[in-house]
């Protein structure tokens with residue numbers, strides 16, 4: 001690749017529209033250009049990085065026995081009506097009519113189309129298992145597309161779908177994909193974690209998100225420092241050991257707490273710790289008020305509450321709503337004699353003779369005991385995990401980190417095959433529904449996430465396996481025959497060795513070339529400069545650690561070739 005003949009429109013200024021570092025750097029490095037909101041053109045180097053990711057994904061999917069297909073982007077509405085998703089999917093599904101007035105949509109995902117293929121082509125248990133995948137452009141009409149390739153409307157995705165005879169067989173297909181995904185993200189050179197995406201119900205966990213770790217991630221994840229456990233904050237399991245109730249139950253007492261409404265104020269006034277107090281918080285669960293009990297120093301986790309109550313929406317009630325539902329002013333609510341449904345965090349069961357609001361202005365209750373004094377409608381893990389909680393798998397220490405979701409795998413079961421009547425004949429001659437799994441990877445998102453994870457003030461620092469080119473050669477003497485000959489010779493030798501290389505042969509000042517080389521994030525830079533005629537040495541710089549070494553062109557070729565082979569192995 002010759003810089004002088006390649007479209008690499010780098011920018012000096014940071015584009016005002018870019019909010020995150022990957023977006024900023026991809027625009028500045030001339031990788032992408034915006035066409036309209038959330039829709040981008042991929043220019044030569046941007047596309048080269050995307051192709052690198054695609055190739056790794058393709059190789060690992062094929063290795064896992066999946067077969068590549070390509071499904072249409074335009075889909076008939078009829079299929080979506082069959083599964084009920086034409087209604088449910090909402091405005092993210094871009095709908096339109098063709099010239100014959102047929103309702104159609106642009107595919108945001110392909111469960112309907114693949115299930116249609118399966119019901120027509122898979123008839124017998126002998127056809128199974130099968131896993132079909134595609135690498136294709138998807139369209140989701142996001143309300144607020146932003147962050148460049150991180151949250152675009154049009155993007156490249158790999159989606160795979162497995163079909164099996166039974167749930168056990170589907171588990172094997174799932175595990176194969178889990179392993180393939182680990183290989184894919186490792187081979188891309190990314191720091192990542194496989195995160196449990198549901199709360200680990202009995203019988204194993206069959207939904208994982210693959211998160212690239214980055215300071216600018218969209219999700220907070222909990223990771224174990226000792227084992228592989230990782231989970232989304234809202235899904236992380238809090239383990240509380242059941243404690244024996246050792247203290248004798250003391251007599252319930254009403255105590256005056258004039259004007260003390262907040263946990264800290266009550267604790268200061270009574271000279272107690274927040275761990276001796278139980279907060280009573282009111283949430284609207286699909287509009288219905290429910291009181292939630294947690295220890296004074298804990299926070300309620302909305303998602304866990306939603307799961308326990310089996311509702312779609314939970315929201316904190318405001319002061320007026322609390323008063324309307326309970327007749328108690330904010331700050332004095334408690335579970336003893338409360339008029340609404342009460343659920344408790346599991347930890348409260350371990351507490352004895354604790355403090356709660358007195359359900360009366362300026363009063364609290366002392367020596368409350370859950371079993372003796374309260375009527376509870378449900379108890380579960382309802383609070384946010386903290387770094388002082390133990391790892392639910394190994395008991396080790398937990399840490400918090402940010403992550404960007406780049407892959408998601410899950411078992412679908414028979415939902416789609418039932419609604420679309422996709423069956424096969426089993427060994428026993430009976431017709432059964434196909435058991436499905438689906439597996440996505442955001443290909444364009446991986447490139448953005450890799451940049452979020454690997455950059456500095458000067459630009460991108462590409463992991464070698466997905467860098468558009470591995471080496472950039474700077475010719476700092478375009479009008480000097482000795483320098484140019486050496487640079488060109490090295491360029492053709494790298495090409496012959498099969499190394500992807502860019503030669504900066506532009507008639508530009510050295511400072512300009514150095515800046516652009518850093519910005520593009522090419523892993524290795526070889527500079528043929530003024531000193532070459534005297535010393536016969538070129539300068540080799542590693543983008544990642546900034547290490548600079550002088551060596552002969554022959555040595556540069558062999559050293560880098562070796563390093564590149566090792567990194568791609």
Ligand SMILES: [Zn+2]
Nearest residue numbers: 224227391394
């Ligand atoms: Zn652990």
